[in-house]
Amino acid sequence: MENGGVAMDISKSLQISFMLRTRSLSGQIIYLKTPTSFLSVSLEDGLLVYEALINDNMKKQRTNLVVNDGVVRSVDINQNGLHIDGKLNANNLLLPLLVNTFGINDNLTLIIGQRSDQLPSFDGCLENIHIGITPPISFFVDGRAGNLLENTMHFKLMKRRNIIDNFCYADDLCGLVNPCKNDAVCRDLWNKRVCECQPGFTGTFCETRINRCENHICKFGACISGIDEYSCVCLPGYDGQFCDEEMNLCKLSPCLNGGNCTTAKGKYNCDCPPHFVGSRCQVLKSSKCLPSPCENGANCTVVKDTFKCDCPPGFDGILCDIQKDICQSNPCKNGATCLPKDGDFKCICTNGYEGRICEEMKDYCSTSPCVHGECITVTDNFLCNCESGWNGEHCDIDINECIRFPCEHDGNCTNTPGSYHCSCDSYHLGYY
Numbered sequence: 001m002e003n004g005g006v007a008m009d010i011s012k013s014l015q016i017s018f019m020l021r022t023r024s025l026s027g028q029i030i031y032l033k034t035p036t037s038f039l040s041v042s043l044e045d046g047l048l049v050y051e052a053l054i055n056d057n058m059k060k061q062r063t064n065l066v067v068n069d070g071v072v073r074s075v076d077i078n079q080n081g082l083h084i085d086g087k088l089n090a091n092n093l094l095l096p097l098l099v100n101t102f103g104i105n106d107n108l109t110l111i112i113g114q115r116s117d118q119l120p121s122f123d124g125c126l127e128n129i130h131i132g133i134t135p136p137i138s139f140f141v142d143g144r145a146g147n148l149l150e151n152t153m154h155f156k157l158m159k160r161r162n163i164i165d166n167f168c169y170a171d172d173l174c175g176l177v178n179p180c181k182n183d184a185v186c187r188d189l190w191n192k193r194v195c196e197c198q199p200g201f202t203g204t205f206c207e208t209r210i211n212r213c214e215n216h217i218c219k220f221g222a223c224i225s226g227i228d229e230y231s232c233v234c235l236p237g238y239d240g241q242f243c244d245e246e247m248n249l250c251k252l253s254p255c256l257n258g259g260n261c262t263t264a265k266g267k268y269n270c271d272c273p274p275h276f277v278g279s280r281c282q283v284l285k286s287s288k289c290l291p292s293p294c295e296n297g298a299n300c301t302v303v304k305d306t307f308k309c310d311c312p313p314g315f316d317g318i319l320c321d322i323q324k325d326i327c328q329s330n331p332c333k334n335g336a337t338c339l340p341k342d343g344d345f346k347c348i349c350t351n352g353y354e355g356r357i358c359e360e361m362k363d364y365c366s367t368s369p370c371v372h373g374e375c376i377t378v379t380d381n382f383l384c385n386c387e388s389g390w391n392g393e394h395c396d397i398d399i400n401e402c403i404r405f406p407c408e409h410d411g412n413c414t415n416t417p418g419s420y421h422c423s424c425d426s427y428h429l430g431y432y
Contacts, residue, residue, distance in 0.1 A: 016041075016077040016131055021168060022124025023068050023191045029122055031111040032131065041075070043068065043122050048075065050082055050090055063089040070190040072125075110137070124191075125168040169403070177392045181207040181381055200228030207381045209351055219244040220266060222337030222348040233339060233348065237266025257281045277318045295321040314344070333359045351380045371396040372418060389418035 081091030113121030180195035218232035221243030259281030327338035365375035373395030
């Protein structure tokens with residue numbers, strides 16, 4: 001701290017205040033110290049933490065308001081306690097001892113941000129920093145502040161690193177290429193990205209189609225999930241939006257020659273008079289094999305005064321005219337629904353599967369869409385886990401690391417594809 005010649009004392013009205021904006025979960029914010037005491041304000045789990053050591057008295061207290069939400073917060077520490085946005089969040093802070101300890105003197109040091117390798121700096125914006133009745137803390141190097149502070153007791157900047165003047169910097173998390181999937185809108189909320197999904201999609205990047213069949217049951221049929229809708233494909237003999245209505249199959253009088261029609265489980269059955277056979281009572285028992293009464297390619301054999309049909313696989317009945325329930329053995333995999341079809345079956349696959357019996361997971365990474373990253377298949381889409389130095393939906397956009405000042409001791413930063421390079425001055429060596 002420098003004294004411009006005017007004696008000043010803040011011991012009667014110690015007050016520390018600043019404006020904060022961050023999304024950091026943890027990190028050091030300010031650290032005020034003398035050779036024997038200190039006062040610290042830091043972040044832990046998104047909460048402000050106050051610590052002080054005064055005359056061998058130690059105090060540590062966490063506030064109860066999350067401040068790493070990207071909102072500009074005002075923080076004020078005075079003899080009444082610690083206030084956030086004007087509301088008291090912590091008290092009993094040893095402040096009566098503090099006011100007697102941190103009188104302005106040449107041994108008072110203020111550290112903003114990182115003070116050790118164990119506790120790095122928070123990442124965000126800090127402005128309007130006031131310590132007592134001194135002028136607002138200036139981040140200007142010598143000469144840039146003009147002569148405004150010459151006759152005023154003030155903190156003198158000794159070292160600065162990784163500071164952007166007059167600009168509350170935030171990463172562009174939406175980027176030139178929209179990282180959100182399926183026509184979602186990307187909202188940049190100051191170092192936080194939110195994808196606003198179109199109807200029917202969910203997930204961090206709106207990469208997952210919502211399975212509308214999870215909460216809807218097609219009673220006698222298969223549920224087909226569409227985009228923000230679903231539909232039911234009914235088994236034979238059933239109808240209705242949920243396939244829960246049994247059709248009146250006897251309405252069309254399918255039974256011939258006086259047969260009696262009844263329905264059960266989506267099928268009709270004909271109770272034939274004594275001299276007729278077949279699923280519809282359509283053939284006389286005394287019929288011979290010329291012409292053949294057998295259906296679906298069955299072989300006809302004459303047996304005494306009647307005949308016998310040898311049915312091919314998938315069919316049953318005296319005339320081989322009744323299709324067996326081929327779906328009874330549930331041949332479809334991975335939650336698919338089986339539907340009988342022309343003596344065979346068809347599987348209605350759930351999202352993300354394909355193949356005759358839905359046995360194969362769709363490989364959305366087969367075309368290697370991630371240029372500098374690992375491709376991960378998720379339900380019915382893919383995500384790219386980018387390598388360091390790259391971003392974008394396909395990991396094809398180079399990150400300019402130099403924006404974040406990675407080079408220490410005033411080294412010059414040069415951005416390179418997927419990385420950066422530090423050019424050190426003559427007194428320093430190292431990658432950073």
